Amino acid sequence: MPSLANKRILLGVTGGIAAYKSAEIIRRLQDAGASVQVVMTHAATQFITPLTLQALSGNPVHLELLDTDAEAAMSHIELARWADAILIAPASADFIAKLANGEAGDLLSTLCLASRSPLAIAPAMNQGMWRNAGTQHNIERLRGRGIHIFGPTEGTQACGDVGPGRMSEPEDIAELIADLFETGSLAGKKVVITAGPTREAIDPVRYISNHSSGKMGYALAEAAAEAGAETVLISGPVNLASPDRVTTISVTSAQEMYDAALAEVEGCHLFIASAAVADYRPVQVSEQKIKKSADNMTIELVKNPDIVSAVAARQNRPFTVGFAAETANVDDGLERHARGKLERKNLDLVIANDVSDRTIGFNSDDNAVLVVEMQTSESIPKINKSILARQLIAKIADMIPS
Numbered sequence: 408m409p410s411l412a413n414k415r416i417l418l419g420v421t422g423g424i425a426a427y428k429s430a431e432i433i434r435r436l437q438d439a440g441a442s443v444q445v446v447m448t449h450a451a452t453q454f455i456t457p458l459t460l461q462a463l464s465g466n467p468v469h470l471e472l473l474d475t476d477a478e479a480a481m482s483h484i485e486l487a488r489w490a491d492a493i494l495i496a497p498a499s500a501d502f503i504a505k506l507a508n509g510e511a512g513d514l515l516s517t518l519c520l521a522s523r524s525p526l527a528i529a530p531a532m533n534q535g536m537w538r539n540a541g542t543q544h545n546i547e548r549l550r551g552r553g554i555h556i557f558g559p560t561e562g563t564q565a566c567g568d569v570g571p572g573r574m575s576e577p578e579d580i581a582e583l584i585a586d587l588f589e590t591g592s593l594a595g596k597k598v599v600i601t602a603g604p605t606r607e608a609i610d611p612v613r614y615i616s617n618h619s620s621g622k623m624g625y626a627l628a629e630a631a632a633e634a635g636a637e638t639v640l641i642s643g644p645v646n647l648a649s650p651d652r653v654t655t656i657s658v659t660s661a662q663e664m665y666d667a668a669l670a671e672v673e674g675c676h677l678f679i680a681s682a683a684v685a686d687y688r689p690v691q692v693s694e695q696k697i698k699k700s701a702d703n704m705t706i707e708l709v710k711n712p713d714i715v716s717a718v719a720a721r722q723n724r725p726f727t728v729g730f731a732a733e734t735a736n737v738d739d740g741l742e743r744h745a746r747g748k749l750e751r752k753n754l755d756l757v758i759a760n761d762v763s764d765r766t767i768g769f770n771s772d773d774n775a776v777l778v779v780e781m782q783t784s785e786s787i788p789k790i791n792k793s794i795l796a797r798q799l800i801a802k803i804a805d806m807i808p809s
């Protein structure tokens with residue numbers, strides 16, 4: 408069974424006779440190294456007591472969406488952020504319908520909406536309910552949203568019917584959850600990622616910068632840490648919290664980012680330059696605020712050092728990945744521009760995005776990219792940056808020497 412070491416699994420239990428098997432699921436997840444927190448629907452408490460699941464998980468069981476005591480300890484949003492994956496087992500027909508409709512009437516459905524982590528359900532219900540067109544339609548909608556469906560299996564059911572609808576066995580479910588993670592695909596590796604914009608001072612109150620929010624780079628750092636890497640994030644000024652399990656170094660200017668990157672590159676296996684580094688900085692930084700006087704003003708600029716090129720030029724270079732922010736789409740030379748950067752900067756891979764599209768790229772939660780290698784390219788359509796980051800990390804992990 409693959410490892411779940413350091414993984415945090417939120418187990419959602421909904422109302423169905425198979426709820427008794429959730430006790431065993433907790434054990435199997437813990438055996439694989441995971442920490443488990445349990446959220447139950449009210450219907451689930453008719454089938455198994457919260458006390459049993461609390462004793463087995465070693466954590467308080469969460470039941471209420473609006474519970475002042477629970478909110479003080481861990482709010483529903485914190486729980487959603489805590490989870491590396493959410494597993495709903497058993498998932499009743501009713502809960503599946505709620506999930507498919509995007510409802511948020513109770514704690515568990517709210518968590519599912521709030522979380523950006525992988526979500527898996529293990530359906531369990533009577534065979535007629537499972538076969539029903541309504542349920543099948545809901546399952547297809549969930550599948551289309553990237554939700555993983557584990558089972559169900561066929562066999563004799565608690566009601567005496569025979570057919571599909573039995574929840575998969577706990578050990579199989581635990582194994583499928585472990586398979587969701589590229590567990591350890593970067594274990595033992597050091598990954599350095601640059602993120603966000605840089606600010607190039609003009610005077611004490613003004614600077615040159617750009618629209619990067621850092622979302623893409625932070626998502627990559629989160630995904631690299633999740634894949635087991637020792638992860639260092641070198642970040643320009645952004646409004647994002649440092650991801651868990653990541654060492655974040657805050658910098659302001661391109662020169663500071665360059666210094667931090669070259670200090671961290673020693674022993675690094677993978678370097679990803681997602682930062683939008685200012686290409687130029689003012690030659691002179693005025694010590695005093697520049698007074699408004701003449702109608703025109705000229706600022707002389709000088710080129711900043713190229714961070715990713717400097718990393719790629721090292722003798723013992725890490726696998727080096729650059730981004731290409733282009734105002735061009737796939738039909739308009741995106742690949743050609745990206746390949747130009749791949750060659751000029753001597754990179755192993757370039758991830759190109761069209762930053763003229765306001766729905767992706769800068770400051771958006773989503774991105775669509777073209778992954779460009781020397782001979783080939785692969786297009787990844789618009790998707791949430793967290794999901795994209797996991798896909799990119801999985802792809803890159805396969806490419807770097809073990």
Ligand code: PMT
Nearest residue numbers: 619620621622623680683684714715729730731732769770
């Ligand atoms: O931060 P977000 O709001 O989530 O937006 C994400 C993003 C659009 C910033 C990101 O997806 C992206 O495209 N990052 C690269 C931005 C960029 O500066 O691209 P570029 O084509 O100008 O530079 C090419 C590569 O050289 C990049 O890897 C860049 O980090 C690197 N570079 C550039 C200049 C410099 N002085 N040093 C560098 O390392």
